[in-house]
Amino acid sequence: MSLLPLLLRLQFFSSLGLEFSCTLGSYCQGNVHKIKFCQWCGGPAKHEIPDGEEKIRAICTLCGKIAYQNPKMLF
Numbered sequence: 001m002s003l004l005p006l007l008l009r010l011q012f013f014s015s016l017g018l019e020f021s022c023t024l025g026s027y028c029q030g031n032v033h034k035i036k037f038c039q040w041c042g043g044p045a046k047h048e049i050p051d052g053e054e055k056i057r058a059i060c061t062l063c064g065k066i067a068y069q070n071p072k073m074l075f
Contacts, residue, residue, distance in 0.1 A: 033058075035067050 035045050035058035043062030050057055050066055058067040 035069075038063060038065060039067060040065050 033047055035047075037043065038045055038060035041060060041063045043060045045058040045067065046061050047056050047058055049055065050059060059065070060067075
């Protein structure tokens with residue numbers, strides 16, 4: 001998969017003054033960027049690495065809940 005289309009899109013949106021809360025490395029970390037809205041309150045989601053975590057997660061900007069995709073069940 002070529003990163004050129006992604007780089008061109010990032011450059012275009014950056015030229016409009018839009019900022020991104022993720023890096024190119026996070027682009028390949030699953031489908032977390034498909035989450036646009038909170039499943040609990042419907043607020044918009046931002047994509048950042050929460051404190052104490054290693055991966056980018058979708059975090060609600062209103063209620064602060066973190067959306068986990070395919071969470072592992074611990075018994």
